[in-house]
Amino acid sequence: xxxxxxxxxxxxxxxxxxxxxxxxxxxxxxxxxxxxxxxxxxxxxxxxxxxxxxxxxxxxxxxxxxxxxxxxxxxxxxxxxxxxxxxxxxxxxxxxxxxxxxxxxxxxxxxxxxxxxxxxxxxxxxxxxxxxxxxxxxxxxxxxxxxxxxxxxxxxxxxxxxxxxxxxxxxxxxxxxxxxxxxxxxxxxxxxxxxxxxxxxxxxxxxxxxxxxx
Ligand code: DX5
Ligand code: ZN
Numbered sequence: 211x212x213x214x215x216x217x218x219x220x221x222x223x224x225x226x227x228x229x230x231x232x233x234x235x236x237x238x239x240x241x242x243x244x245x246x247x248x249x250x251x252x253x254x255x256x257x258x259x260x261x262x263x264x265x266x267x268x269x270x271x272x273x274x275x276x277x278x279x280x281x282x283x284x285x286x287x288x289x290x291x292x293x294x295x296x297x298x299x300x301x302x303x304x305x306x307x308x309x310x311x312x313x314x315x316x317x318x319x320x321x322x323x324x325x326x327x328x329x330x331x332x333x334x335x336x337x338x339x340x341x342x343x344x345x346x347x348x349x350x351x352x353x354x355x356x357x358x359x360x361x362x363x364x365x366x367x368x369x370x371x372x373x374x375x376x377x378x379x380x381x382x383x384x385x386x387x388x389x390x391x392x393x394x395x396x397x398x399x400x401x402x403x404x405x406x407x408x409x410x411x412x413x414x415x416x417x418x419x420x421x422x423x424x
Contacts, residue, residue: 217407327347328349
């Protein structure tokens with residue numbers, strides 16, 4: 211599977227997001243990861259649909275919108291209208307029946323649907339909804355903030371998931387040159403990286419290194 215790189219704009223310079231998007235696009239990113247936080251599901255607040263709408267006009271890359279919010283089903287339509295190309299909800303925030311409804315709505319509009327789980331949430335929680343997911347997003351830090359340490363014990367969860375799921379597996383949190391390698395070896399093929407990319411002096415080099423291209 212080709213490794214895809216999704217820089218997380220949480221670590222970008224928010225005073226010039228349009229420029230940052232253009233820079234990572236030119237540097238070889240495959241998609242833009244957008245972290246949406248509500249101050250309820252996670253102890254931080256970031257951005258919502260109005261910002262995403264303007265981001266959409268600043269890049270040709272798909273917008274990978276990661277909803278770290280309670281009751282995501284109430285806001286998914288707004289995120290769709292804003293131009294999301296991929297939408298991820300957390301299994302800790304939504305029931306199976308609602309997942310099923312959202313999957314068919316999103317599929318009808320050509321939007322890829324992802325299901326995420328926190329480091330402390332067992333794989334058994336998503337087993338019976340994997341059939342509705344185009345991809346899974348495995349949190350390798352506790353969600354809420356950029357710049358945290360990769361939690362190595364999540365690797366076995368990625369391995370087990372890979373043995374039962376053929377879709378894309380995205381990993382999010384603490385990804386750098388070293389942890390990218392072990393996450394990919396465990397079965398991940400989309401790498402979300404915030405501080406590693408935006409904290410580097412050279413976005414192109416950082417993205418190449420994550421792909422193990424030197
Ligand atoms: C964490 C977010 C991540 C975060 C990753 O709650 O979901 O996407 O931006 O940042 P780094 O790569 O710095 O851990
Ligand atoms: Zn994220």
